[in-house]
């Protein structure tokens with residue numbers, strides 16, 4: 001008989017919401033509870049495709065908007081076999097950004113609609129839980145200046161937030177909105193609670209396909 005599979009848990013949110021810190025804390029807490037867990041992040045800048053994306057984000061190169069969207073998606077697809085393998089081995093994956101960032105960021109650009117943006121990611125491994133770390137633009141601004149990478153301006157981030165709001169209306173996904181203005185530890189406990197529930201639920205289910 002097949003063993004129990006791991007869960008695919010995604011953390012999404014606008015910049016400064018504390019996604020990366022919370023991903024790391026979640027992996028540590030799950031491991032402490034005796035659950036095999038690993039962290040991944042997108043874009044994964046270590047692959048050849050990831051290096052092209054990284055250079056674009058650092059504004060060292062320019063890429064046409066559709067092209068870079070497809071590269072972000074290709075970066076997820078190139079890791080999809082590994083994601084499935086890990087899940088089947090019983091490892092829970094905690095992922096910093098996924099297809100939702102892909103859709104929210106590109107569709108915030110002029111001339112892009114959600115549907116076109118979603119298409120390349122249709123069929124990727126479907127997350128068992130998508131935690132959205134909610135932070136108002138005013139709160140984000142209090143946490144300091146945006147960095148120098150592409151997309152790091154408050155106007156653009158506000159449009160991205162609107163796109164995320166549209167994506168969260170999709171009832172086929174297990175979206176959970178977390179209040180990121182809470183203290184780091186309180187937020188962590190809430191994320192851990194949601195994750196443990198999703199892991200228990202996923203154990204006996206097959207891996208499904210996103211947006212299919």
Ligand code: TMP
Pocket residue numbers: 042043057072073097098099101102103105106150151152
């Ligand atoms: P990072 O700072 O978490 O490494 O994210 C890099 C930037 O890339 C961030 O501004 C969000 C953006 N992004 C996309 O535009 N499309 C995507 O598919 C992903 C995963 C991120």
